[in-house]
Amino acid sequence: MSANDPTTGPCPCGRTDRRDKPIGYALCCGRYLDDFGNTPAPDAESLMRSRYSAFVLERGEYLLSTWHASKRPASIEFEPGVKWLGLDIRSRSVLDADHAEIEFVARQRSAATGAATRLHERSRFVREGDRWYYLDGDLQVPLG
Structure with missing residues (x-):
C-alpha cells in the first residue's frame, strides 16, 4: 500500500464508519469512480463525496458524466499540483425524492503559490431515473 496513492488507503472524501474509522477508497467512492458506467451513487451525498474524490484523483470524465447536462461545461481543467486537504460536509437537505442540497467546505493548497483556499458551497443535486447529478x-x- 503506497502512502502516495489515495486509491489504496482511506477514501479521499473522508467518510468514516459507525466507529469513526476511515472507510477505504474501494468500499467508498472507488466503487462509483472506477465503475461509474454501471454503479451510480445511491444518493446526493455519496455523489458529492465521489465528485470530491474525483477532483483529488483528477478524474475529469467522471466529473463531467455526473454533471447534469443542462449545466455541464464542455470540459474541465485541473490546476497542476493542487493538494486537496479535506472535505467537510456542513449540512444535507433532502428536498424531495429527486432533489437534494449539500453544503460543504473543500480545502486545497495551490502548488504554484502555496496558498491554502476553501471552497464553501451549497450544491444542488437532481435525480433522473436511478442516477443523481450535480x-x-x-x-x-464569509461575512465580515
Missing part, C-alpha cells in the same frame, strides 16, 4: 451550487462567502 446541478449547480452557490458559493458561500
